């Protein structure tokens with residue numbers, strides 16, 4: 001069965017109640033960077049993670065995923081200090097294992113994370129969404145650390161996985177790689193490797209392990225293929241989909257905008273059928289949503305009210321697909 005989760009920042013807020021009221025029973029957590037009682041503890045240490053998990057439980061959520069990372073830019077660039085950064089990931093994974101949190105969502109985006117050229121693009125009825133246009137960043141300055149090639153990123157990723165995978169296997173925690181967003185390379189001089197179906201297969205084959213897998217973020221994967229349900233089946237057959245971001249876009253990797261869940265270029269019903277067909281057991285979350293009237297756009301893609309519509313839409317799809325046959 002596929003279950004609906006929501007990304008809930010670790011400090012309780014009205015969003016927690018809205019998500020619960022809309023029918024999400026699973027939490028995707030961040031790391032408790034702002035947790036007040038953690039003197040002497042880092043966010044990836046046992047006690048802060050325990051208290052965060054308890055807070056989710058007391059609000060009615062089972063914590064299914066941690067989708068936040070300790071600093072990893074030295075590891076991604078292969079710079080001095082990378083081993084200490086990788087040590088923090090090993091600590092995090094060991095503690096997740098102790099706490100029964102089964103999936104860690106990570107990524108290999110260097111210097112900057114998901115990138116948009118607008119957070120105020122008009123969408124249905126005056127709602128706003130984020131968008132990306134490569135033509136607007138082609139002349140942007142390189143990042144502070146300068147260009148880095150895809151070849152180096154493959155090397156640093158392999159080095160990282162060879163240290164982390166055995167720890168994750170022992171802890172019983174699955175590693176779910178998120179695609180580069182946008183799935184395009186290079187941007188501002190920085191190579192981006194997790195941007196094609198072939199490259200994700202290379203990731204899986206590079207360090208074979210039952211814990212080496214994928215966050216299937218539909219908004220990115222649908223830009224890599226004309227057959228997203230087929231890609232879900234391709235990786236699902238290998239038992240490699242550990243976590244799903246269920247969202248949609250319209251466009252190409254070089255120029256796209258995010259959409260309402262019912263208004264993108266992807267056959268969302270066919271995707272849901274594919275998850276059922278592969279026997280996916282885990283959680284999805286709606287991921288980015290439009291900012292609607294009356295809600296704040298200060299955290300674009302993550303406004304509260306837009307999530308309610310997304311959860312309702314997804315619940316409808318799940319009922320349609322899982323109730324039949």
Ligand SMILES: [Mn+2]
Nearest residue numbers: 178217245287
């Ligand atoms: Mn995503």
